[in-house]
Amino acid sequence: MNTTAPAASPGIALMNAGYSVDGRVILSELSTTLVEQRIGILGRNGSGKTSLLRLIAGLIAPTTGAVTVDGLRPEKDRREMLSALGILFQNPDHQIIFPTVEEELAFGLRQQGRSAAEAQAAALAALAQHGRSHWAKASVATLSQGQRHFLCLLSILVMEPRTILLDEPFTALDLPTQIRLTRQLAALPQRLITITHDPALLAGYDRVIWLENGRILRDGPAKPVIAEYKSDMTRLGASDADADLPR
Ligand SMILES: Nc1ncnc2c1ncn2[C@@H]1O[C@H](COP(=O)(O)OP(=O)(O)OP(=O)(O)O)[C@@H](O)[C@H]1O
16 A cells, blocks of 8 residues: 555553542553564454553553554654554544645645645646545545545545554445445554454454553454453353343
8 A cells, every 4th residue: 555664663562651630540650662564453442452542642641651563652752753653543534634636745744844735736747646536525424434544544644654553443434445445444554543442453463462451351363362352252142231220
């Protein structure tokens, strides 16, 4: 998809990084370094996945410890972070802010300090590279959900970040779009960190981290971590825990 390999990235470091709100621990103090090419963050609803994404992205600051992304402080080094980390959010409508495809693609490049002419040229080149030159002047509102998702991915790729963070990348996408996107993502030279509750997305990954209650429950190669996660989720699903909700 993007044939230029980005410069080597030293990785993401969590150093006793924790996050609490009003005394409630959302993420307990996490310490690890993310350096592998394909990393999955796996966990069920409420386990802390989105909070971890927000911490790495600098959208929230850790309440204990620190996070660095290629040596940068995500909540402070905003401009340098654009070349270090790109985030594909679950819902493209939370990401897209411009009315036309061309403007949307040019925006990140302008933020990186490129001139208007350079940004426009790079946006058009990216569309041509993916056989979508005819999208340039199109209104974003005329694109389907899957097309908007792809536009968001293109907007990240034109900035050539060293790591891409994907938040439940296939929610709301139909099967052909999922298959296409899987193929496109697999071909990327960047480090990918995929956050999901669905272990199927992480098959073949170098490393899977299983989050539970804001803690790392398991961390290792995809196969054994996914096998244990699936068996635990099946056991939980077989119980009638929901029956305990107050009436
Ligand atoms: N700002 C906040 N204030 C209070 N509680 C919060 C806040 N942010 C997250 N939480 C709580 O922390 C827990 C983890 O939330 P988080 O959204 O990170 O989980 P998740 O694994 O992404 O869940 P899901 O798969 O359902 O999106 C949840 O119980 C959530 O309600």
